[in-house]
Amino acid sequence: xxxxxxxxxxxxxxxxxxxLSLQVEVLKGxxxxxxxxxxxEGELNLIEKLSANILKAGPMPKxxxxxxxxxxxxxxxxxxxxxxxxxxxxxxxxxxxxxxxxLSIHEVTVYAFSIENFKRSKDEVDGLMELAKQKxxxxxxxxxxxxxxxxxxxxxxxxxxxxLDLQQHIARAVVATRTHNKCFLNVCFAYTSRHxxxxxxxxxxxxxxxxxxxxxxxxxxxxxxxxxxxxxPNPDLLIRTSGEVRLSDFLxxxxxxxxxxxxSVLWPEYSFWNLCDAILQYQLNHRPLQKARxxxxxxxxxxxxxxxxxxxxxLLQHHGNGKPLDxxxxxxxxxxxxxxxxxxxxxxxxxxxxKRDSFLTDLTSQAAxx
Amino acid sequence: MAIxxxxxxxxxxxxxxxxxxxITWFRIRLRNWNGRLWSRALTALIVPMALSFPNQKxxxxxxxxxxxxxxxxxxxxxxxxxxxxxxxxxxxxxxPRYTDIANLVVWxxxxxxxxxxxxxxxxxxxxxxxxxxxEILKQQQELLDLEGSKQLCVEFLNNGTxxxxxxxxxxxxxxxxxxxDDGKLRIVQAAQQLCRAVEQRDKTSKDINVxxxxxxxxxxxxxxxxxxxxxxxxxxxxxxxxxxxxxxTEFILTRLFKTLL
Numbered sequence: 228x229x230x231x232x233x234x235x236x237x238x239x240x241x242x243x244x245x246x247l248s249l250q251v252e253v254l255k256g257x258x259x260x261x262x263x264x265x266x267x268e269g270e271l272n273l274i275e276k277l278s279a280n281i282l283k284a285g286p287m288p289k290x291x292x293x294x295x296x297x298x299x300x301x302x303x304x305x306x307x308x309x310x311x312x313x314x315x316x317x318x319x320x321x322x323x324x325x326x327x328x329x330l331s332i333h334e335v336t337v338y339a340f341s342i343e344n345f346k347r348s349k350d351e352v353d354g355l356m357e358l359a360k361q362k363x364x365x366x367x368x369x370x371x372x373x374x375x376x377x378x379x380x381x382x383x384x385x386x387x388x389x390x391l392d393l394q395q396h397i398a399r400a401v402v403a404t405r406t407h408n409k410c411f412l413n414v415c416f417a418y419t420s421r422h423x424x425x426x427x428x429x430x431x432x433x434x435x436x437x438x439x440x441x442x443x444x445x446x447x448x449x450x451x452x453x454x455x456x457x458x459x460p461n462p463d464l465l466i467r468t469s470g471e472v473r474l475s476d477f478l479x480x481x482x483x484x485x486x487x488x489x490x491s492v493l494w495p496e497y498s499f500w501n502l503c504d505a506i507l508q509y510q511l512n513h514r515p516l517q518k519a520r521x522x523x524x525x526x527x528x529x530x531x532x533x534x535x536x537x538x539x540x541x542l543l544q545h546h547g548n549g550k551p552l553d554x555x556x557x558x559x560x561x562x563x564x565x566x567x568x569x570x571x572x573x574x575x576x577x578x579x580x581x582k583r584d585s586f587l588t589d590l591t592s593q594a595a596x597x
Numbered sequence: 598m599a600i601x602x603x604x605x606x607x608x609x610x611x612x613x614x615x616x617x618x619x620i621t622w623f624r625i626r627l628r629n630w631n632g633r634l635w636s637r638a639l640t641a642l643i644v645p646m647a648l649s650f651p652n653q654k655x656x657x658x659x660x661x662x663x664x665x666x667x668x669x670x671x672x673x674x675x676x677x678x679x680x681x682x683x684x685x686x687x688x689x690x691x692x693p694r695y696t697d698i699a700n701l702v703v704w705x706x707x708x709x710x711x712x713x714x715x716x717x718x719x720x721x722x723x724x725x726x727x728x729x730x731x732e733i734l735k736q737q738q739e740l741l742d743l744e745g746s747k748q749l750c751v752e753f754l755n756n757g758t759x760x761x762x763x764x765x766x767x768x769x770x771x772x773x774x775x776x777x778d779d780g781k782l783r784i785v786q787a788a789q790q791l792c793r794a795v796e797q798r799d800k801t802s803k804d805i806n807v808x809x810x811x812x813x814x815x816x817x818x819x820x821x822x823x824x825x826x827x828x829x830x831x832x833x834x835x836x837x838x839x840x841x842x843x844x845x846t847e848f849i850l851t852r853l854f855k856t857l858l
Contacts, residue, residue, distance in 0.1 A: 284599070284606035421844060425807045428788040432795045432802035442792035447785050476844040483781065483837045487850065508833060511613065515832045519718060523777065523837065530782070 250355060253295065253320060253339045253414070271329050275499050279330055282503060285510045288463035290334040291327060292478055292485075295320065297469030297493030304493070315495035326499055328410060330506065334459060336413040338477050342388065342422055356390050359416070363396035370403055377409025383455035384418035385426065386586075391593075398590035413459060420479035427453035430579055439575040443538050444568055447527055452576055456481055464509045468494045468501075484520045486512045539564045621852075681824035683712035685775075685846070687838050689830025693717055699732035701827075703740055706770040712820060713772050718836035720776035729774065773816075777837040784841055787813040814841050822846065 271279060295316065302312030320337070327335055340359075345352060366373075366380070373380075382397050389397070397416070430453045434440040440449075451457065461481045467473075470491035474482070488505040492498070539561050684705055688698065698715060705713045715722055715729065722729050787810060794800040822842045826835075828850045835843065 280598075280602045281605045281609065284603040285610070419844075421807050421811070421841065424784065424841065425805060425810045428791060428810060429802050429805040431788060432792050432800075432805055435792045435795050436802050442789055442796045445785060445789045445792050447781050450781075450785060450788060472848045472850075473845055474843060474848075479840040479844060480781070480784075482835070483840050484834055487833050487835065487848070489848070489850070507613070510610070512831075512833050516834055519832065519834070519836055522719075526777070 250340045250344065253317070253337055270325060271499070278499075278503055282506055282510070283331060286513045287330065288332060288486075288506065288509050290336070290460055290462045290464075291332050291505075292336040292338075292462040292465045292482065293323070294338050294465070294467040294471075294475065294477055295494040295497075296467060296471055298495055300469060301493040301495040312495060319495050319497050323497060323502065324412070326502055330502070333409065334411040334413070336383075336415065336456070336459070336462060336478070338415045338418070338475075340384070340416045340418065341476065342385065342417055342419045343476070345388065345417075356393055360390075360393045360396055363393070363400050366400050367396070367403065373404055374407065377407040378404060379407040379409075379411045380404045381411065381413045381458065382416050383413055383423070384416045385422055386417060388417045395590045395594035398587040399594060402587050402591050411459065413456065415477070418455070419476040420474075421476060423455050424450075424480055426455070427451075434575045434579070437578070439578055440571050443534065444572055444575075446531055446534070448531070449572060451480070453579065454480065461485060464488065464505060466490060466502075466505050468492055468497060484516055484523060486516060535561060535565050535568065538568075617852075680709055682710070682821045683714065683823045683825075684710050685714040685716060685823040685826040685838065687826050687828040687830075687836065688715065688717040688722075689828055689832045689834070689836055690717075691830075693721065695729055695732040696736070699729065699736040700740070702733050702772060703736045706772075707740075711770055713770065714775050714823060714839075715772065716775040716779075716838050718777055718838075720778065722774045723776035723778070726774045733772070771820075773820075775839065780837045780839050780841075783814060784810075811841075825849070827851065 298312040298316040299309055300312075301315065302309045305311070324335060327333075340355070344355075372378075380400050382401055386394050386397060427450050431440070431445055431449065435442055456478070462478060462485045464486045465474075465478070465482045466488045468490050470489070472489045486509045488508045490497075490501055490505065492501050539557070542564070543557075543560060686698065686701060702713055702715065790813065791800065791805055791809070795802055822844070823839070823846045825847050826838065826843065826849070828835075828848065829852075831852055833850055835848075
């Protein structure tokens, strides 16, 4: 509670930024989640269990993203201190993560800290950074539990914007849980979707600079693989609480074909039934969304094919001896080109993953030396 | 046991579908029965909410003198506290209703909204925008009695060019017809352009940031990001609508077009 006093009470939410207080309770919730007794199975009561089993008979989302919103409104509504709203908020996060596991939803992404929030006063930001550091340290103390339950933690965002010591703690948590594969928790920290997309483009440009790929290899699929979230499938379901109907620069690329559910319930009042309602919405939208996704994938494949053909035609023009090739030779050239492009791309993605892993490993070894 | 759960799930979904169908039927019946009154009531609920106002003003296109209507809509627009600069209409229906869409576009422009975008995830409007344009011009004449579009000006921005920038300045309202190619594909094209510049050593990878990418993705410097998107159709998703531009956009996801008009 002493930590809360460092953060001025008049923290307000700007449009497009995640409220500072919200991020605080998310971080608390993330660590509380692992301290909590989610490990106890069978926390659902009988009716909840029955409902869960009924829902699971239909298509279930594999990856759910949450924009948790509404703590301060909750506090005002209940005429309590804002701290109480946040406390309830982080309890709710821990509870929701447990419900997700009970519903066999093994990947959850939450929005913790937006790059926009760096514009706040230095005191506020410093206070939050200090709190985050303490939470990640606590998380590491629970390493045994994390291993036992196969929890993999990923932090998505531009970590270089954070203080070095926080970067090191985050790196340790991520590296320690890297090989776990039973459930995945993605925490968006120092994140906005536009920065993520711009970073992906920058990485591809780096690949071009290094001679690993050509500019003609740039495609929608490749851009997707260069995002921070490249190791996760796109969210099937995006839930935002408190009645706000904005995306606030969160996973804009990844949620283009996700089911969007805006719920008016305030986050601290979120219930198992709200989650079931959201999943029901997902199930009702499942077929048309699947159809739209498949259609988009087909168009993507077509565009890639056309791009490859154009490249091959270009190559043949420049390097050929002027004689037009027959259809079979053209087809062969196309297949060869596609195979070599795919190999180039794989090598590039390998190099990119290595660069990212090294960044984290360097941070952990720095932390060990310090 | 699994079979029991599956059976219950099937029953649940059948009930939900029946529930939805009944609500749709009920709304349409009520509307037809007392058309003017109900459509005003319904729209008075939905549209002010869409335009984020606390006061529920009645701003429904109602039958009446065409000239009256134009002035009334214009006055309604002025009396509202705040209008979005850019509204997006996301049509997620299998078979788009051109007349209804045209009505809505004309109404948006009459109320004073500067930019209106129309999007469908099959790219139908983009490929064949003549049908939509004809419908819009027809509705403009019918609803607002404007010969030759004297007051309202509809410009079609399919691809941003300097020439269109000049045309935009002379128009009161601008209509944009969008497709999924304007979303992720545009971002990929911008990425290719930047990578080509890097290949030719005109740029380095470190020069690439949000601002650079944003300037490439803006059709023209004056076009704002969509403030509000109205989605019509049974699917609760953005379906690829301008991912870069919708960072702060408010979404109203409605299933039925008919209840709005």
